Amino acid sequence: MTQMNVEMILDQLVAFPTVVGTPNHAIVDWIAEYCRSYGAAVSVLTGPEGDRSNLFVTIGPSQGRGYILSGHMDVVPAREDGWTSDPFNLRRSGDRLFGRGTSDMKGFLACALAAVPKLAVQDLRRPLHLAFSYDEEAGCRGVPHLLAALPRLCDTPLGAIIGEPSRLQAVRAHKGKAAARLEVTGRSGHSSRPDLGLNAVHAMAGIVAQVVAYGRQLEQGPLDPQFEPPCSTLQVGVIQGGQSVNIIPDRSIAEVELRAVPGTSPVALLEPMKAALLALRDSGYQVAWHDLTTYPGLSLPEDCALAALLADLTRQPVLPAVSYGTEAGLYQQAGINAIICGPGDIGxxxxPDEYIETTELTACQSLIEALGDRLAA
Structure with a gap:
């Protein structure tokens, strides 16, 4: 394969419309062929869905404790108004490269792949692994399958660098998340006889009121001043129900999301809301609770060797925390120290018109190559 620079690689990656929840074999095949052309060991790990895969690549020795560069291949949809060009056709304007996923997070993938030619000819004493996942944007659904396979793919890594956009400043912590869909089924009828029906919207309104009240309780703590806000948070993001004002609605749906400070379980914190929903059965309603997504928070100690390494490589202080979530907490849960550090800006x-700057890509590629130098020393 002809050697490509980072911008050329990003152009290829953006052209794959790898919207979350859709097949991704085209991009997986392209990346796998690219890495194999430089002698890297490549494992394609097909998920249970059958039409999408994780990808694991090893550069350097097959044994020994090295580092993982972790990123996701999926992107969110690009249906918003405001795009001034095709979201899946990389467009350059000055120092900016526009396209879906340029910052989140195909820019990081492109940097890692652009570093492969140099890494491949170095005499690495420890391996450098690329771990690219699917369906991160749906609540980190792909990476658990990759992590389950990790013991047969490599020795326990020294750490994982999660390349989410952080302006190339390392970050030690983020909140965990749990989201659920709540369903209430009542009994329909004419609105003139509400006594003969069971109004599912009214029942759900009571649950929503409890969610709001419980969210205010969470504001009291536990608190972690590293975060903005410093508490766990809870919100209703979706609510649906009813079809006409003169029909008693027999069904209502709501979706709730909880973001928990590290050290607390987002799933456990949602339990009181689940109990409140189930209690509606005593009033004759049918109810259902569906877990949508969950991932743990990240909390890397300030004195961890991985934090010191990234501070040295980036020549910037390590940030204590960010508000958004990543796959890093799942790596830590699997016994692998993880830290966030990638090009671009989560903002x-x-x-629309998501972009990354060419200088950010160059700096990230240089950081990865400097990590390779450490592994060759």
Whole structure:
């Protein structure tokens, strides 16, 4: 394969419309062929869905404790108004490269792949692994399958660098998350006889009121001043129900999301809301609780060797925390120290005309190559 620079690689990656929840074999095949052309060991790990895969690549020796560069291949949809060009066709304007996923987070993938030619000819004493996942944007659904396979793919890594957009400043912590869909089924009828029906919207309104009240309780603690806000948070993001004002609604749906400070379980914190929903059965309603997504928070100690390494490589202080979530907490849960550090800005993600700057890509590629130098020393 002809050697490509980071911008050329990003152009290829953005052109794959790897929207979360859709097949991704085209991008997996392209990356696998690219890495194999430089002699890297490649494992394609097909998920239970059958039409999408994780990818694991090893550069350097097959044994020994090295580092993982972790990123996700999926992107959020690009249906928002405001795009001034095709979201899946990389467009350059000055120092900016526009396209879906440029910051979140195909820019990091491109940097890692652009570093492969140099890494491949170095005499690495320890391996450097690329771990690229699917469906991160749906609540980190792909990476657990990759982590389950890790013991047969490599020795326990020294750490994982999660390349989410952080302006290339390392970050030690983020909140955990749990989201659920709540369903209430009542009994329909004419609105003139509400006594003969069971109004599912009214029942759900009571649950929503409890969610709001419980969210205010969470504001009291536990608190972690590293975060903004410093408490766990709870919100209702979706509510649906009813079809006409003169029909008693027999069904209502709500979706709730809880973000928990590290040290607390987001799933456990949602239990009182689950209990409140189930209690509606005593009033004759049918109810259902569906877990949508969950991942743990990240909390890397300030004095951890991985934090010191990234501070040295980036020549910037390590940030204590960010508000958004990543796969890093799942790596830590699997016994692998993890830290966030990637090019781009999370403030540009999930918006029209998402972009990354060419200088950010160059700096990230240089950081990865400097990590390779450490592994060759």
């Amino acid at each position: 540009r993600a999930h918006k």
